[in-house]
Amino acid sequence: xxxxxxxxxxxxxxxxxxxxxxxxxxxxxxxxxxxxxxxxxxxxxxxxxxxxxxxxxxxxxxxxxxxxxxxxxxxxxxxxxxxxxxxxxxxxxxxxxxxxxxxxxxxxxxxxxxxxxxxxxxxxxxxxxxxxxxxxxxxxxxxxxxxxxxxxxxxxxxxxxxxxxxxxxxxxxxxxxxxxxxxxxxxxxxxxxxxxxxxxxxxxxxxxxxxxxxxxxxxxxxxxxxxxxxxxxxxxxxxxxxxxxxxxxxxxxxxxxxxxxxxxxxxxxxxxxxxxxxxxxxxxxxxxxxxxxxxxxxxxxxxxxxxxxxxxxxxxxxxxxxxxxxxxxxxxxxxxxxxxxxxxxxxxxxxxxxxxxxxxxxxxxxxxxxxxxxxxxxxxxxxxxxxxxxxxxxxxxxxxxxxxxxxxxxxxxxxxxxxxxxxxxxxxxxxxx
Ligand code: ADP
Ligand code: ASP
Ligand code: MG
Numbered sequence: 001x002x003x004x005x006x007x008x009x010x011x012x013x014x015x016x017x018x019x020x021x022x023x024x025x026x027x028x029x030x031x032x033x034x035x036x037x038x039x040x041x042x043x044x045x046x047x048x049x050x051x052x053x054x055x056x057x058x059x060x061x062x063x064x065x066x067x068x069x070x071x072x073x074x075x076x077x078x079x080x081x082x083x084x085x086x087x088x089x090x091x092x093x094x095x096x097x098x099x100x101x102x103x104x105x106x107x108x109x110x111x112x113x114x115x116x117x118x119x120x121x122x123x124x125x126x127x128x129x130x131x132x133x134x135x136x137x138x139x140x141x142x143x144x145x146x147x148x149x150x151x152x153x154x155x156x157x158x159x160x161x162x163x164x165x166x167x168x169x170x171x172x173x174x175x176x177x178x179x180x181x182x183x184x185x186x187x188x189x190x191x192x193x194x195x196x197x198x199x200x201x202x203x204x205x206x207x208x209x210x211x212x213x214x215x216x217x218x219x220x221x222x223x224x225x226x227x228x229x230x231x232x233x234x235x236x237x238x239x240x241x242x243x244x245x246x247x248x249x250x251x252x253x254x255x256x257x258x259x260x261x262x263x264x265x266x267x268x269x270x271x272x273x274x275x276x277x278x279x280x281x282x283x284x285x286x287x288x289x290x291x292x293x294x295x296x297x298x299x300x301x302x303x304x305x306x307x308x309x310x311x312x313x314x315x316x317x318x319x320x321x322x323x324x325x326x327x328x329x330x331x332x333x334x335x336x337x338x339x340x341x342x343x344x345x346x347x348x349x350x351x352x353x354x355x356x357x358x359x360x361x362x363x364x365x366x367x368x369x370x371x372x373x374x375x376x377x378x379x380x381x382x383x384x385x386x387x388x389x390x391x392x393x394x395x396x397x398x399x400x401x402x403x404x405x406x407x408x409x410x411x412x413x414x415x416x417x418x419x420x421x422x423x424x425x426x427x428x429x430x431x432x433x
Pocket of ligand 3: 008178181236237238239
């Protein structure tokens with residue numbers, strides 16, 4: 001059997017844990033399997049590197065403000081920040097962040113050698129991981145499997161640095177937060193592995209984040225589509241693109257604990273009887289912010305101009321609500337990733353639309369999005385109504401709603417996010433009996 005084993009940050013977070021990883025990998029190889037390992041940076045390392053970069057920029061920003069007299073927000077609340085060479089910064093940030101995974105790959109490989117195994121670590125460019133897209137949110141387009149196969153044929157364990165690749169210009173790129181999951185599944189697809197194990201700090205995929213919902217239950221299996229929705233709606237146990245790769249290339253994925261050998265959760269294609277289960281899981285996303293433009297002229301082209309400027313900047317808009325017209329004016333509310341809020345307000349500031357009389361911009365980062373997900377919703381009515389009743393019973397006000405075939409999402413005030421998550425989890429009978 002050919003297996004890819006991916007170990008996350010906590011699982012390689014200390015030298016003792018790295019030793020444990022090496023033992024597990026070697027035991028697997030000695031049982032007769034061929035093993036490719038993918039590692040994340042040691043727990044906290046990626047955050048530390050990002051903080052270093054941001055702290056450096058903050059010093060420059062403070063100096064800039066001191067020298068130029070900080071103008072502060074203008075009458076509409078838009079702030080003119082220090083102009084930064086965004087592409088240049090992102091390039092260096094990727095270069096910086098990719099070091100975290102290089103360190104853990106080398107250490108895991110050394111630990112395997114210390115235990116008498118044959119092992120080689122390889123980083124993104126040595127693996128031929130070619131990417132497209134931005135420096136810090138790149139997408140894998142191809143991987144060179146040849147070198148890995150040659151090493152495996154020689155009985156060597158290959159330890160790969162996750163999260164990174166090289167773009168067509170030869171620059172180091174990274175795959176977005178949690179991207180080592182995607183490295184692992186993409187590698188598994190490229191070498192046609194029999195299975196990709198995601199070894200982490202929980203027993204598998206739960207009905208909700210077990211850190212937030214104590215009654216959450218581990219699922220034995222979950223469909224690709226449900227996992228895709230949960231991942232994109234805030235369950236960070238797997239990166240979205242990892243699930244997409246698994247689906248597209250039919251890679252069997254098994255999410256399980258790195259510290260013991262019990263079965264975890266298998267991500268599987270949907271089978272007909274799965275619709276019997278109404279809701280598979282609920283997710284909480286605190287990373288979005290809400291933007292409202294009031295009193296926009298209700299004429300063709302208003303919304304188009306607004307979302308065009310955001311699209312041109314690569315800002316991904318999630319939920320959108322446009323209210324019915326009153327006296328030829330309308331309000332538009334939408335959500336964007338919280339870390340794009342400043343760029344969003346800057347982009348809107350450049351629009352002619354905002355000069356129209358009465359137009360005001362309101363932003364709110366204190367929101368939480370809670371989503372319930374399940375393929376059973378396709379064949380059952382009344383899920384949204386039940387969710388609204390559960391929240392009403394808890395006295396939680398709903399600000400926005402969006403639905404798809406297999407999910408219902410609501411936006412609520414951030415301070416009620418966890419309460420709402422637990423209420424919906426237990427309201428749909430997902431808790432441990
Ligand atoms: P790793 O470092 O191994 O990649 P992550 O921190 O990225 O681990 O992902 C594991 C974490 O995901 C868990 O510790 C848990 O808190 C969180 N999580 C969120 N939603 C879920 C869920 N539905 N099931 C399991 N874990 C979840
Ligand atoms: N180290 C990266 C992160 O923290 C990638 C990963 O862990 O998957 O986002
Ligand atoms: Mg992760």
